[in-house]
Amino acid sequence: MPVPPKKIQRESTPAPRTRRKAPAAPYHHGALHAALLAAAQDLLESQGLEGLTLRAAARAAGVSHAAPKNHFGDLTGLLSELAAVGFRQFADALRVAAADHAASSPARFEAIGHAYVAFAREHPAMFLLMFRGERLDMERPALREAIELARQALAGAAAERLGLAQETGAPVTPDQSATMVAAWSLVHGFAMLLIDGRLNPVLSRWPEGTDWQTLLAAVFNSRRAR
Numbered sequence: 001m002p003v004p005p006k007k008i009q010r011e012s013t014p015a016p017r018t019r020r021k022a023p024a025a026p027y028h029h030g031a032l033h034a035a036l037l038a039a040a041q042d043l044l045e046s047q048g049l050e051g052l053t054l055r056a057a058a059r060a061a062g063v064s065h066a067a068p069k070n071h072f073g074d075l076t077g078l079l080s081e082l083a084a085v086g087f088r089q090f091a092d093a094l095r096v097a098a099a100d101h102a103a104s105s106p107a108r109f110e111a112i113g114h115a116y117v118a119f120a121r122e123h124p125a126m127f128l129l130m131f132r133g134e135r136l137d138m139e140r141p142a143l144r145e146a147i148e149l150a151r152q153a154l155a156g157a158a159a160e161r162l163g164l165a166q167e168t169g170a171p172v173t174p175d176q177s178a179t180m181v182a183a184w185s186l187v188h189g190f191a192m193l194l195i196d197g198r199l200n201p202v203l204s205r206w207p208e209g210t211d212w213q214t215l216l217a218a219v220f221n222s223r224r225a226r
Contacts, residue, residue, distance in 0.1 A: 033071050035061045040082050044125045049135075054078060079129060080137040086126040087146035093119050094153035110220045112157045113187040117216060120191035127195065131188075158183055186223070190216060 039060035043052045054068040054075055061067070072078040097115035101108035120127040129135065136143060158180040193199050194212050203210055 032061075032063065032067060036063070036068055036071060036078075037082055037085055040078055041085060041126070044082065044129065045123065048125050049129060052079070076135065076137050077140070079135050080140045080143045082126075083130045083136055084140070084142040084146040086123065086130045087143070087150045089123075089126075090116075090119050090130070091146070091149040091153050094150065094157070098153065098157060106224070109157050109183075110217070112154070113183075113220065114213060114216060116154075116187045117191045117194060117212070120195055121212070124195040127191065154184065155180070186219070190219065 036057055040052055040057045043056055043060055047056075052075075054072075055065050057068050057078060058065045068078055072081055093115045094112050097111040098108055101111040138144065190199075199212060199215065203212070203215060206215070
């Protein structure tokens with residue numbers, strides 16, 4: 001009796017396994033704070049103050065919309081902490097300029113002035129935010145500490161230029177204080193005129209190729225000649 005052929009069982013092809021996407025590593029609390037500030041700074045420099053909101057910062061950092069509020073409270077808090085970042089970067093730039101010209105107090109003083117204006121030119125939106133107190137909470141510790149760092153860098157250069165020894169703790173006279181304010185007004189005013197484009201007509205009347213640095217050096221020379 002013939003044996004019936006065995007049925008060949010076809011093995012079903014297993015469905016391809018889909019790899020599960022590994023969940024993104026959660027931000028550490030401090031890292032998220034820094035990431036939000038970095039995202040906010042990018043937005044500020046690319047879109048200006050009007051483009052910087054809590055939601056925009058969260059979106060740029062790739063986190064939930066609630067994250068900035070948890071870290072900064074409101075937009076004023078974010079702007080204040082961002083201005084603190086700016087003042088720390090500003091103070092660093094001034095200290096580097098001072099260190100590069102340690103041998104000569106006049107040259108050092110003017111180098112710090114150039115660094116002051118250069119920071120404003122390279123980071124105009126940040127510079128304007130830093131000096132717009134109505135948008136900031138001046139009682140936030142981070143902002144107050146950062147402002148003090150910048151103030152010390154400026155005051156140290158001015159004191160040295162006037163022949164004052166800061167470590168003695170001797171009070172600054174009204175005349176010395178006025179001289180310091182005059183120097184600060186000069187570089188701050190120059191910086192504001194530069195980033196507003198108000199110096200372009202002046203530079204256009206100078207020889208071709210003249211830049212703001214040449215103009216600022218001439219301003220310093222005119223002050224020394226008085």
